[in-house]
Amino acid sequence: MLKDGRVFVIPCSGIGKALGxxxxxxxxEVVEKLRPNEATTICLPLLTIGDEAVLKLARNNPCISVDGCPFQCARKNIEASKGKLVASFMVTDVLRENKDLKPKAVTELDPKGLKLASILAEKLATQIDEINNNNR
Amino acid sequence: MAIVKDKVGVVSCSGEDLPEGTISRIATRIVLEKLRPNDTVTICLPLFLAGSEDERAFARVFPTIAIDGCDKRCAEVGTKKYSGKPVATIVVSEIMQKYPYLKAKSRGKLSAKEKELALKVAEEIAAKVDEVLERKKRGDSN
Structure with missing residues (x-):
């Protein structure tokens, strides 16, 4: 499926922390279930190494960064690639609003982590709708 | 800067867009948590660009194995570009050729077969970790 024309949701995938x-x-959840026709993703490491095809996609389409820790690798890599960053989300902000949903495992999320991911996914879907409404 | 001899850095590509990226990420976590918890450390690949010189020193401090999902080899290329040349690279799509009955289809939650594949990749990483540590013990830098 063509990726151009959709909103790119790019998470940090932080390997050291559950919030990644x-x-x-x-x-x-957003690109496969909630907004499969409006949103997609690309590999963040491809942006990091400067892959031409992925750079072009990130520069020509709205990108949303999703970061698990204050290093904000997704946001910084999109900015360094001159991608079209239109919104940034921090998992820590969503956790702050839902303090009882602190996940523990990194490899496979526990029920709390899955619930936190679903709350964040809803926020991302709302943001994607706003972006698309503003572009009409 | 001195190389830390008793730990191996494992840097995974994480490739969000491909099932093989999820396999490489999970396999790396299995090595870190279960197979070689005392012998391995990791770092987020995008942190090489987003972080400071401390993060970029990673592959100069630790002998590093890059774990890549596909032949674009982002972990190998990124580690070499920002930190230092990995001592080895493991590519999930190449390992998959040895196990044609184990397909990677999901990017999110892994099926039983995909978990089995992740474990196979993790075992290859662990074997490579042992090899790197053995080489270091012998004082062989190659």
Missing amino acids: TVGRAAMY
């Missing part, structure tokens, strides 16, 4: 996994799970 939450961001990644939220992205899949």
Whole structure:
């Protein structure tokens, strides 16, 4: 399926922290279930290494970063690639609003982590709708 | 800067767009948590660009194995570009050729077969970790 013309949701996928996994799970919930025709993703590492095809996609389409920790690797890599960053989400902000949903496992999310990912996914879907409404 | 001899850095591509990226990420976590918890450390690949010189020193401090989902080899290329040349690279799509009955289809939650594949990849990573540590013990830098 063509990727051009959709909103790119790009999580950090942080491998060292559970909140990186939450961001990644939220992205899949959005691009595979909630907004499969409006949103898609690209590999963040491809942006990091400067892959020409992925750079072009990130520069020509609205991008949303999703970060698990204050390093904000997704946001910084999109900015460094001169991608069209239109919104940034921090998993820590969603956790702050839902303090009882602190996930523990990194590899496979526990029920709390999955719930946190679903809440974030809803927020991402709302943001995608706003972006698309503004572009009409 | 001195190489830390008793730990191996494992850097995974994480490739969000491909099932193989999820396999590489999960396999790396299995090595870190279960197979070689005392011998391995990791770092987020995008942190090489987003972080400071401390993060970029990673592959100069630890002998590093890159774990890539596909032949674009982002972990190998990114580690080399921002930090230092990995001592080895493992590519999930190449390992999959050895196990044609184990397909990677999901990017999110893994099926039983995909978990089995992740474990196979993790075992290959663990074997490579042992090899790197053995080489270091012998004082062989290659």
